[in-house]
Amino acid sequence: MDLIIRAPRMVTPDGERSGAVGIRDGVIADVADELDGPVFIDLADDEVLLPGLVDTHVHVNDPGRAEWEGFATATRAAAAGGVTTIVDMPLNSVPPTVDVPALDIKRATAFGNTYVDVGFWGGAVPGNLPELRPLHTAGVFGFKCFLLHSGVEEFGHLSTGELAAALATLRDLDALMIVHAEDPTLIDHAPAPHGRAYADFLASRPPDAEHRAIATVIDLARRHHARVHILHLSSAGALPMIAAARRDGVAVTVETCPHYLTLTAEEVPDGATQFKCCPPIRGAANQDLLWQGLADGVIDCVVSDHSPCTPDLKRLETGDFGQAWGGIAGLQLGLPAVWTAARKRGVPLTEVVRWMSTAPAALVGLTGKGAIEVGRDADLCVLAPAAELTVDAAKLFHRNAVSAYHGRTLTGVVRRTWLRGREVTGEVPHGKLLER
Template sequence: MTRPQLVVRARRMITPEGERAGAVGIADGVIVAVEPELDGPAFVDLADDEVLLPGLVDTHVHVNDPGRTEWEGFASATRAAAAGGVTTIVDMPLNSVPPTTDVAALDLKRATAFGRTHVDVGFWGGAVPGNLAELPALHEAGVFGFKCFLLHSGVDEFGHLSTGELAPAMAVLARIGALLIVHAEDPDLIERAPDPHGRAYRDFLASRPEEAEHRAIATLVDLARRTGARVHVLHLSSAGALPMIAAARRDGVAITAETCPHYLTLTAEEIADGATQFKCCPPIRDAANQDVLWQGLADGVIDCVVSDHSPCTADLKCSDTGDFGAAWGGIAGLQLGLPAVWTAARRRGVPLTEVVRWMARAPSELAGLAGKGAIEVGRDADLCVFAPDGEFTVDAAELFHRNAVSAYHGRRLTGVVRRTWLRGREVTGAAPHGKLLER
């Protein structure tokens, strides 16, 4: 065994085998030992009320840099991630300008991020109309997979794929062994739904019906079956799609799914008219739907929980008018995912080991990040010190997100992230030491 340079000792830590007491030995940024006791030249001892977790992995983050850095940016996003116990993020290809739809755009994004990240960062590519020939080159350049929309993405520079365009894209990705991640809402059903407008949340909810998710996922299942492509359903909000996903898996279709903290912790019943900070697409649905999403996680039909951090400037939320039709659809939750989910999980009797599996191990497996997501020998020494009984009230102005807009503002949450290490070095915000990752 390599001699540790640092030993972290905890009365409670979460490993792939479950919760235990023990010590983690770190050398050259890697976990070299996980034992009941370890010797070393330097020690960190966790307090009795703290639990040692693996650094979380968030595979659904919109950093918006370059091009819309007033919305977020690599420095602020990764500082917020670290403050929330997240040590690895994978950046979405849209809302930045240019979007990551060819190798030149990927190179620009990497140049923009270089030296500015407080956590490790990987990148998704984009599958859009007209870039079919770019997909193999982006794959070779190290993106972790490809995102597409089945309806308007919200920004004109990132087009959506029609069904006729989706099938050949999936065939190419199947051939090169790349993952397709999909914003799955059916455009025809959305087009026929009532237009979103005004202050009433129920009207906005009616504009994004559950059936739009169901039909889009049915299309994905059919095409995945025909092409052999691996597909992943992003930000699942409608629990009604779970039986279809489960059945497809039993049939051998390579389909996975994620949901987000806001769908697990917030409900339509509590969203006041005009409260546009809660607008996201697909929308936050009712409490009965939320209960079934939690069951979907317990049953393993939903694989992971990631933030879909989609921030914007305060004015784009139209808080002055409260118009859900005009407001930007997205929730900034990168820093708060762990305490938000843990607050709801402990109320439901869900153990912390499960939360860690959904928010660390499973996202790392989705993206193929073999060195991340677990306290285990050979993995990166990415660690989070978490006080599961600590409480705090969210103040949006105190978060590290660039803009002080939060659906969690004023909410009392349980669980406090006290320290975060990236590859054995504590993240303090003083000097970024994150790496840019390739598949």
């Protein structure tokens, strides 16, 4: 063995246990009660060994908007949060990843600058239907589309007819379509976001906009026998229709995000635009139902939707929710945020690992990730589940010091991270670029 890690507690596919993990050539070679070798690490009694998290919803924004975030800063933040694999969204980079030349530019930008492994989503936008098959062949993990304005001009949104045509193409490729599902008509008829009152912003993104859009996606997936995934579910009111669609055999999966599970509309101060995201953070009663959706298995996974920007775009000086960029920067804090809330609700760490590592890896077909199991990559992290940290945005590895978690005390500290058996120290990036 190149390295043996001995742990009083570790989370495996069979549950929590004590034992040792033997690593050879970057792969888990053995998991046993005891292992001995010349190079070993003994974890402390207050530490738990977890598989590295897999975050399939990250906006790195590089190239083109690297001042918002970049591969070096995003992946260093990921590693500090126990995340060992990310899949990068096709926007808000310039160019967006909507054809193979743009994917080549994205990969060239990331090459040699990643502290964790990185894969890429392709984009489905008006006019690029002929590009979907070449992007699929080039190794993207699936395709993202919007059903309403994406927030950036260079990444257009699909009409219902365009989504239907894209799903027909992706069905033949057995490729996954991931969807930002909010209905544009309902959003257009809602009150326009304006001013400092969070309640006014919340009214501008009504739950019914999510429900109607998700119903459309499910209907098209049913008709075209396509695989679809609902991104960043905010409204728990959509859960019954998703569960019913699955019972009917529709291939639909769904994710939610740490901020929807840990933050509530009731606690967002007026003018606090660092909390703005779309769809929005909703009320505490809705949050309880999202947790129930996870417990029931209707929600498959929890991923960050890390969507950072420069501080000026958050309009922090005015606190105007109508003008501020919508997005939560939470890549480094997802595990402690979710664990803090899960612990209070009596949810075991094994479930958090399933939602944040095993299920996202399975979603995108990364069979070598997501579990402490022989034959998988030795992507591991050490969590001290009872230790506390008070978030200081300026000390995070994200490029910009803007965080909805600033000042909050979270339970669960990530102390070490290994990528394929090599510890991530922040000195030398050794992440790989992944293909489907």
